[in-house]
Amino acid sequence: MNPLDLRAWLGQVETLGELKHVRGADWNLELGAISEMNVKKELPPALLFDEIKGYPKGYRVLTCSTSSPLRLSSILRLPLQKTHRDLVEALRGKPAQWKAAAAKFPAAAVAGGPALEHTQKQVDIDKFPSPLWHEMDGGRYIGTGCSVVTRDLDTDWINVGTYRVQALDKNHVALDMVAGKHGRIHYERYKAAGKPFPVVIVLGADPLGYLISGIEVPFGMCEYSYIGAILGEPVAVIEGQITGLPFPAASEIVLEGFIAPNDERTEGPFGEFHGYYPGKAGKAPGVTVERVYHRTDPIMIGSPPAKPPNDYSYSKAVMRSALLHDALVAAGVSEIKAVWAHEIGGARMFNVVSIKQRYAGHSRQAGHILSQCGVGAYMSRYSVVVDEDIDPSNLQEVMWAVATRSDPSVDIDIIQRGMGSKNDPMFVAYPYDAPFSSKAIIDACRPWDHIDEFPPVAEASRELQDKIRAKWKELF
Template identity: 45%
Template sequence: MAAQSSSANSNKESPMATAAATQAPSSSVCDLRDWLKDVKRLEQLEQISGAHWNLEIGALTEIILERLSTPPAVVFDNVPGFDPGRRVLVNMLETLERTALTLNLPLDLKIIPLIDALRAKLRAMQPVKANVVKTGPIFENVERGDQIDLTKFPVPFWHKGDGGRYLGTAHLVVTRDPETDVENVGCYRVMLQDKDKVGLYISPGKHGKMHYEKAMKAGKTFPVAMAFGQHPLLYVASSQAVPFGVNEYDWAGGLIGQPIDVIEGPITGLHFPANSEIVIEGEIVPGETMQEGPFGEWPGYYASANRPEPFVRVKALYYRNEPIICGAAPFKPTIHGMYRSCLRAATVWNGMEQAGVPDIKGVYLPPPAQRFMIVVAIKQRYPGHAKQAALVACQCHAGAYLGRYVVVVDDDIDITDTNEVLWAICTRTDPALHMDLLRRTWSGPLDPIIPPGQKGLNSRMIIEAVRPWEWRDKFPATSAITDETRREYSTKWAKQLANVQARQAQARFRQD
């Protein structure tokens, strides 16, 4: 939830919009194009030329995620029917290295150390107030009225069953509380409706939805600003549970230790990044709706039917030369979701510690499950410790929304290894004793198992996959070799083991 806006005047004009192209640009703090240069140096950036906006960009994105264990970021250029240089970027945060780069963390961290480093940074960081500037690269092109044409950009039709082309999948939606003037930066799906209209769907309970509902109740037009290409850190900020009362731009600045340059929009007074690629300003008029959806959402299913939703009348369009649309259309979560897993795990871990749960050794959200499963490793200290950890994990703020399962394991289990977690569940639980249900917990409209008309509430299963406290010292010892033995013989037989691996890799290559 963002801090107070410096202006609530939705009709304010400024000479900035017409003179911007001749003014000096802002600094390059948090600029997507600088980030892409860094990714290229990591050899994790690819370009595909000539893919069509209609299904091909979406399908190729999904195929790359399926086939590569470390999928690169991909820029689609020369999209048929559009000016060269108008591009679409996908797979921004699908590796640990790019996630670490974005969050200003060491690039060599493995999953749990990265989560631990991130949560330490989140605990220690102080928000850095955004720097309001007069202009920036976003004003290289400024269009109003009849000039506005969002169809000039290669907006993908991501999934075959989508209700339309979705411009907003990895973006920023900036709104303001009409009662307090407090701004929020969220990430809510945006459908291209017309040259100067975009549909907006916001799930119930989200801050942007609360702002919208207050405005509609008061019969007021609702100002909105949106950015459709920006540094991925800002996308992270818009899509995470930033603490209430903290400005998302300030939160992002705190992570990198530098202020984010933002501009106060001349139409809405809302703030957007000065280095954005494409920005619109507009308004929602009370009572006006257009058909929106369905859309293939992050659980891997089409969410919501085609139904009336509010839309934004675009009053101004700003964009850089050769603009880049950031895209993160959800596919089956079995093939993506690394950064979401790390961010959510860090915030759940911190929430558990703040609630007083001791000796947490790790928290992980398996990417295929995303919000639906939380796995926690603890060193048991007292009776009921595992149950306490599970209850807090699924009901602290970061873990409460749209969950399903919480698994608590001992600290000898690698929680990033699904095989080990399943082994713990199957060998350290008796369902009658070690599994519990919580009913009427917080869900949402994207939960595929909840029937239409009953969205909003679901249940949670708690699984205590730990050695039972009462007889933990008598629980059978594992037969696996010790870490010390593994290291000793891996070193002694390193050459022969490497030869075996190489021969098997060559055999698999010939088979393929």
């Protein structure tokens, strides 16, 4: 059994030389700005903040945990990979295997663990250094790299999702669960039944926890089982004293409580994953926290969104690309070479697939499914299909293909009233009464019916380039 111990993983990251210690930073904007500027580096280290202004030594915040190929491969228990290309290759096919194996690894309840070192019955969440991440945020966010645990009203389905958590006062937080997210669906059912909604919020654990709670694990499946399939052993969980909801036994900080029916609180605004503050303050369910469990000298995981690249855009690009690849294969699209969900679109809004064309209509089929499959539909604005000679993760190559292999009047399909979001920055300009969005499928493949006459690429052949590289080593 695995208690999802963050400290064991941090030890590994320290050995890899990818952990930087930062002392004396202020929770008030400094943690956010330092983390944001750090993540723009080529290979950003993880940052462990300690001696945070106004807080006791030992009360720490970890950021940039998932933003390098080495760290992400270690979190996913893959052989360690130094480059993003090797990581994507190592990950290929794995999500489908994990999904298939998940049922064999249900979480296992244990009586105790490090998470229970301290229990607050007189709740005071101000004890923890929740950052004010961005200048225009509506408040301090205690939960970003977190996992929110909920239970279905009528079944024993436990869901674990990453939803942002705003600290409101000593014992209240607001939970922003977008419509359609599984935690939101659970909440709506309790609300309709007029029942208090039990919630547990995990604010720090092995980052595998929030990595998986932040991606689209299938409806009805528990993320702990999926994590168990990655680990090859069940997650060891403790059941909360008042809700019975499970949290990893080595969790750093856990909030437990209820959302009373119709307890809606002012929440936000908050800088978002696509790089904007898409709205003003809104309403979100308010959690009354009745218990806090925490380890000695707890470490909160922060994963603040912002204009990409941001804290989690790299990990989302890698994970969502792998999931989209699997979804296309599962839908029967043949000859998929690679998929890339670009960080510039927050790994949602600008996705590219490369295929080896085999039949008329193949490229449109790939583009429409990329745009509409379960993993991809939410906020997928542009879906681009390119030939197999184009690297879908290289924007320069992708846009070259768009510029030279597409005829806009026939090669751009528009889907009206697709799945959008109230968080879409364009929402202000849309004419709809609900969060729809139009979607473009750009077919940037050589036209199938003229593929044999299509002009050859004016570029030195691979063989010639290899020869030149070998001969002119000092130049290349």
